[in-house]
Amino acid sequence: MTLEQVARHAGVSLATASRVINGSTRQVGEKLRERVTASARELGYLANASAQTLARNTSSLVGLIVHDISDPYFSSIAAGVTGCAEQEGLIVVLGTTGRAPQRESDLLATLRSHRARAVVLAGSRSIDEESTRRLSAEIAMFTRQGGRVACVTQEGLPADTIVPDNHNGAAALARHLIAQGHHRFAILAGPTDLRTARDRLDGFHAALSNAGIELAHHNVVHGAFTRDGGYESTRRLLAAGTDATCLFVVNDVMATGAMAALRDAGLRIPQDLSVAGFDDIPTLRDLTPALTTVRLPLEWMGEEAARLALREEHAASPRVIPVLGEVVQRESTAPPSQA
Amino acid sequence: MTLEQVARHAGVSLATASRVINGSTRQVGEKLRERVTASARELGYLANASAQTLARNTSSLVGLIVHDISDPYFSSIAAGVTGCAEQEGLIVVLGTTGRAPQRESDLLATLRSHRARAVVLAGSRSIDEESTRRLSAEIAMFTRQGGRVACVTQEGLPADTIVPDNHNGAAALARHLIAQGHHRFAILAGPTDLRTARDRLDGFHAALSNAGIELAHHNVVHGAFTRDGGYESTRRLLAAGTDATCLFVVNDVMATGAMAALRDAGLRIPQDLSVAGFDDIPTLRDLTPALTTVRLPLEWMGEEAARLALREEHAASPRVIPVLGEVVQRESTAPPSQA
DNA sequence: TACCTCTTGGAAAACATTTTCCTGGACGAT
DNA sequence: ATCGTCCAGGAAAATGTTTTCCAAGAGGTA
Numbered sequence: 001m002t003l004e005q006v007a008r009h010a011g012v013s014l015a016t017a018s019r020v021i022n023g024s025t026r027q028v029g030e031k032l033r034e035r036v037t038a039s040a041r042e043l044g045y046l047a048n049a050s051a052q053t054l055a056r057n058t059s060s061l062v063g064l065i066v067h068d069i070s071d072p073y074f075s076s077i078a079a080g081v082t083g084c085a086e087q088e089g090l091i092v093v094l095g096t097t098g099r100a101p102q103r104e105s106d107l108l109a110t111l112r113s114h115r116a117r118a119v120v121l122a123g124s125r126s127i128d129e130e131s132t133r134r135l136s137a138e139i140a141m142f143t144r145q146g147g148r149v150a151c152v153t154q155e156g157l158p159a160d161t162i163v164p165d166n167h168n169g170a171a172a173l174a175r176h177l178i179a180q181g182h183h184r185f186a187i188l189a190g191p192t193d194l195r196t197a198r199d200r201l202d203g204f205h206a207a208l209s210n211a212g213i214e215l216a217h218h219n220v221v222h223g224a225f226t227r228d229g230g231y232e233s234t235r236r237l238l239a240a241g242t243d244a245t246c247l248f249v250v251n252d253v254m255a256t257g258a259m260a261a262l263r264d265a266g267l268r269i270p271q272d273l274s275v276a277g278f279d280d281i282p283t284l285r286d287l288t289p290a291l292t293t294v295r296l297p298l299e300w301m302g303e304e305a306a307r308l309a310l311r312e313e314h315a316a317s318p319r320v321i322p323v324l325g326e327v328v329q330r331e332s333t334a335p336p337s338q339a
Numbered sequence: 340m341t342l343e344q345v346a347r348h349a350g351v352s353l354a355t356a357s358r359v360i361n362g363s364t365r366q367v368g369e370k371l372r373e374r375v376t377a378s379a380r381e382l383g384y385l386a387n388a389s390a391q392t393l394a395r396n397t398s399s400l401v402g403l404i405v406h407d408i409s410d411p412y413f414s415s416i417a418a419g420v421t422g423c424a425e426q427e428g429l430i431v432v433l434g435t436t437g438r439a440p441q442r443e444s445d446l447l448a449t450l451r452s453h454r455a456r457a458v459v460l461a462g463s464r465s466i467d468e469e470s471t472r473r474l475s476a477e478i479a480m481f482t483r484q485g486g487r488v489a490c491v492t493q494e495g496l497p498a499d500t501i502v503p504d505n506h507n508g509a510a511a512l513a514r515h516l517i518a519q520g521h522h523r524f525a526i527l528a529g530p531t532d533l534r535t536a537r538d539r540l541d542g543f544h545a546a547l548s549n550a551g552i553e554l555a556h557h558n559v560v561h562g563a564f565t566r567d568g569g570y571e572s573t574r575r576l577l578a579a580g581t582d583a584t585c586l587f588v589v590n591d592v593m594a595t596g597a598m599a600a601l602r603d604a605g606l607r608i609p610q611d612l613s614v615a616g617f618d619d620i621p622t623l624r625d626l627t628p629a630l631t632t633v634r635l636p637l638e639w640m641g642e643e644a645a646r647l648a649l650r651e652e653h654a655a656s657p658r659v660i661p662v663l664g665e666v667v668q669r670e671s672t673a674p675p676s677q678a
Numbered sequence: 679t680a681c682c683t684c685t686t687g688g689a690a691a692a693c694a695t696t697t698t699c700c701t702g703g704a705c706g707a708t
Numbered sequence: 709a710t711c712g713t714c715c716a717g718g719a720a721a722a723t724g725t726t727t728t729c730c731a732a733g734a735g736g737t738a
Contacts, residue, residue: 002724013688018726026727029686049453050392051724054693059389061432070418070621070638072411079409082435091449093400094433096421110430114388227625256625263627282409286566286595288602288627299409341694352718357696365697368716390694393723 001045010039021047053115058146062306063111063119065095065104071226071253072281073298077122077152080302088310090117097123099225101131105138112141118148118309122302124196124225125154132156150309152301153196160308160319162301166196166278169294169325170203170248173276176327177246178211181335182274186219186244188233188254194225200250200278219244223254230257238265245274245336252277252284252293259287259332274333278325289331296325340384349378360386392454397485401645402450402458404434404443410565410592411620412637416461416491419641427649429456436462438564440470444477451480457487457648461641463535463564464493471495489648491640492535499647499658501640505535505617508633508664509542509587512615515666516585517550520674521613525558525583527572527593533564539589539617558583562593569596577604584613584675591616591623591632598626598671613672617664628670635664 007017012032019028020036028036039045053059062085066074078094085092093116095107104121111119119142125132139149139158149159177185187204190197201220208215218240223233230249234257237247247262249255255277262269269275269289277284280295301323308321346356351371358367359375367375378384392398401424405413417433424431432455434446443460450458458481464471478488478497488498516524526543529536540559547554557579562572569588573596576586586601588594594616601608608614608628616623619634640662647660 004724014725015688015690015727016686019687022726024726027686032687046448046452048393048724049449050389050398051693052726053389054387054393054695055724055726057693064433068418069408069421070411070414072409072414072622075409075411075414078433079407079435082408082433086435091446091453092433094403094417094421094431096418096425107430109385110388113385114430260625283411283622283625286599286622287625343694353695354697354718354720355716358717361696363696366716371717387694390723391696393725394694394696396723 001043003045003047006036006039006043006045009043010035012036057115058117059115060090061111061114061116062090062092062310063095063107063116064092065097065107065119065121065123067097067099067123069094069096072283073251073253073279074122076282076298077302080299081120081306084303084306084310090310101126101128105131105134108135108138108142112145112147116147118150120150120152120302120305120309121154121159122152122305123154124194127193127195127198148309148314150305152305155195155320158318160315160321162305162308162321162323164296164323164325166199167203167206170200170278171207172325173248173278173294173327174204174207175211176329177248177274177276177333178213180333182246183213184244184246185213185215186237186242186247187215187221188230188237188247188249188258189220189222190225190229190250190254192222197225197250204248225251225254227253227257230254231261234258234261246333247273247275249275249277252279252281252291255291256287259291269332270334271337274336276333280328292330292333293328294325295328296323340382342384342386345375345378345382345384348382349374351375396454397456398454399429400450400453400455401429401431401649402434402446402455403431404436404446404458404460404462406436406438406462408433408435411622412590412592412618413461415621415637416641419638420459420645423642423645423649429649440465440467444470444473447474447477447481451484451486455486457489459489459491459641459644459648460493460496460498461491461644462493463533466532466534466537487648487653489644491644494534494659497657499654499660501644501647501660501662503635503662503664505538506542506545509539509617510546511664512587512617512633512666513543513546514550515668516587516613516615516672517552519672521585522552523583523585524552524554525576525581525586526554526560527569527576527586527588527597528559528561529564529568529589529593531561536564536589543587564590564593566592566596569593570600573597573600585672586612586614588614588616591618591620591630594630595626598630608671609673610676613675615672619667631669631672632667633664634667635662
């Protein structure tokens with residue numbers, strides 16, 4: 001089972017066997033090469049990955065860090081990352097943070113201790129200074145050790161990043177909805193300390209201001225970035241009473257919860273209230289009514305992040321790949337009824 | 340950065356440093372222990388995981404093999420597995436097969452070469468003899484090498500298994516639907532060579548027979564085990580014409596596609612046709628109408644499989660943990676209209 | 679033929695740990 | 709006091725590769 005046994009069985013040295021099995025820069029003569037491969041097959045040799053990692057000081061592991069793998073947003077990205085990694089013959093290790101900022105740097109340290117070749121950090125980052133600093137430091141150590149890091153959505157870290165244009169996407173959506181005839185809006189704005197949520201809120205808000213539309217304070221509700229957060233935020237919005245004809249929810253997962261809450265409250269979508277989301281997660285197209293949203297190419301973003309970390313040459317300074325969102329009009333938004 | 344440097348810095352031997360950092364069976368005196376921990380912290384020491392794996396001949400990796408991580412069925416199970424693994428301080432490596440039976444044994448070999456401590460095989464197994472034999476052999480080598488294997492759904496392999504009672508679950512669903520007044524059924528039966536799909540079909544069929552209900556051959560349609568497979572199967576069913584008042588789809592992901600196809604064809608659910616699925620994936624509750632199904636505790640199944648592979652003592656012979664499915668009545672099924 | 683270069687093979691160092699085995703001292707019992 | 713037992717600490721072997729360095733032979737050129 002060890003390479004030494006293979007070498008002995010083939011009657012060659014350990015060095016030669018090693019060169020044959022993984023093909024180094026050095027050549028090995030035809031005869032010996034065949035003897036070695038034959039012996040390896042015959043003995044059912046399987047290389048010891050940890051020994052290789054130790055000797056080479058780099059492994060075939062690629063890290064993927066997400067908040068919650070059962071969230072369709074992250075599982076779409078994960079599908080992209082695994083697809084790309086497996087093409088390269090690498091294996092992906094999946095870390096989940098449960099949205100604890102601390103976990104992110106801890107996982108990165110673990111991956112460093114495993115000599116992971118690269119890591120993809122997905123998931124929107126908290127605005128918290130302290131955890132960002134820790135994370136940046138950890139990324140620096142990871143790259144110094146030879147690893148590569150790519151982020152999805154986490155602008156501002158010392159690594160290549162895929163950045164959806166949240167601000168302009170939300171603004172475009174706002175303009176679309178205004179063109180549809182809406183001028184009284186409510187917003188489920190997600191957590192206050194999440195960069196992504198804030199950018200989408202700001203973009204939407206800016207477009208409204210541009211069109212001369214004021215947004216009443218009580219029409220902006222903050223809450224968790226999850227389905228249940230969306231449900232609960234909606235209940236609060238309705239309890240406070242709202243005059244809006246259109247509800248913008250800063251991500252689709254929350255919007256799904258919002259729709260459930262509206263349905264439970266007996267409101268019809270879009271007749272009583274239009275609803276729009278952001279992301280275009282795959283499960284969306286099966287909701288009724290189908291949700292108007294801003295499409296992000298999630299799986300592609302995962303792939304691209306992995307490609308960035310694996311294939312591309314290491315750039316001197318962090319690159320930023322912007323991704324545009326495209327407004328997708330579906331049945332959940334319609335011109336406001338002439339009440 | 341190496342343990343030797345830490346040892347030198349603390350003025351102790353390598354052995355002592357090792358014993359302090361990871362706590363072996365041996366004791367280390369108070370004074371030395373403190374010197375070592377202080378040095379480690381001061382130097383920012385991080386253990387080299389591959390060296391540890393090599394020396395210990397076991398790693399902190401847990402494998403998880405699924406067909407497609409963006410499928411909610413698998414991502415729910417994955418959430419359970421990662422949850423349990425991370426509790427134990429282990430990290431999970433995610434392998435996706437894309438439903439190629441060959442990939443499954445290849446991934447298992449890779450995990451063996453990494454000295455993974457355990458692996459969870461999720462995903463229904465093909466009926467194919469050859470690939471099952473290969474997989475069994477690979478599992479045997481994995482366990483012989485000290486690793487543990489647990490399966491979800493893959494009965495018949497030499498490993499502990501979580502087995503949903505597909506047969507009786509489907510039968511219970513059939514009885515429920517019959518009690519609701521249906522007696523003309525159609526079935527989207529999934530792939531012919533998938534054990535899970537076949538068991539559910541058989542169970543449903545058996546309950547119908549028991550009730551004296553015949554199932555016309557043209558009312559059973561086979562197709563891919565995916566959303567699009569469900570969509571396409573439904574189109575074929577409708578194209579052929581059906582007199583059924585109730586459609587049973589062997590899994591929820593397919594059922595989601597089926598509902599879309601029915602909607603596109605202008606059929607109302609449940610007025611024109613009742614629809615029922617199987618699994619109870621989380622996205623289901625947001626469909627309209629919400630889908631009647633057989634609930635499986637997916638996340639729990641993942642957790643339990645991981646627990647089986649990590650915590651339990653190794654049993655002499657493979658254990659089988661049966662999981663009962665519970666019929667969940669929602670709005671997608673109703674008594675047939677008196678046409 | 680002598681010298682130089684190039685190629686192929688092997689011996690051994692290097693990688694960073696864990697663990698076995700040995701040594702010396704402390705302590706308790708006879 | 710002597711022996712035996714236990715315990716903390718260290719030296720070194722062991723884990724399975726890769727890779728550097730050396731040697732020997734082949735082939736080409738002066």
